[in-house]
Amino acid sequence: MGITVNRKLGKAVKRNRVKRMIREAYRKLRPLLQDGIIVVIAARGAAFQKKVKTDDIEYFLNKTMKSLGAFEGSNLKARMKNK
Numbered sequence: 001m002g003i004t005v006n007r008k009l010g011k012a013v014k015r016n017r018v019k020r021m022i023r024e025a026y027r028k029l030r031p032l033l034q035d036g037i038i039v040v041i042a043a044r045g046a047a048f049q050k051k052v053k054t055d056d057i058e059y060f061l062n063k064t065m066k067s068l069g070a071f072e073g074s075n076l077k078a079r080m081k082n083k
Helices: 012-032 054-068 076-082
Strands: 002-004 040-042
Touching (some): 002 012
Parallel strands (some): 002 040
């Protein structure tokens, strides 16, 4: 997994806070993901609001992974072959 956070979005303390929240959300979802998946997460401006919590990031990460078919038992390989 890779995380990118643009310097323009905040100073080091804020960027590191966002990266920590993303890592924690990913740790909770990792057992559910298929093996061999490469994940790159690019943090956007909405993640830098003070009201954003790890649960919020986990919700959207879960929603995104589900729509991509990245969870165990989904047909990610078949979807990739069709593209």
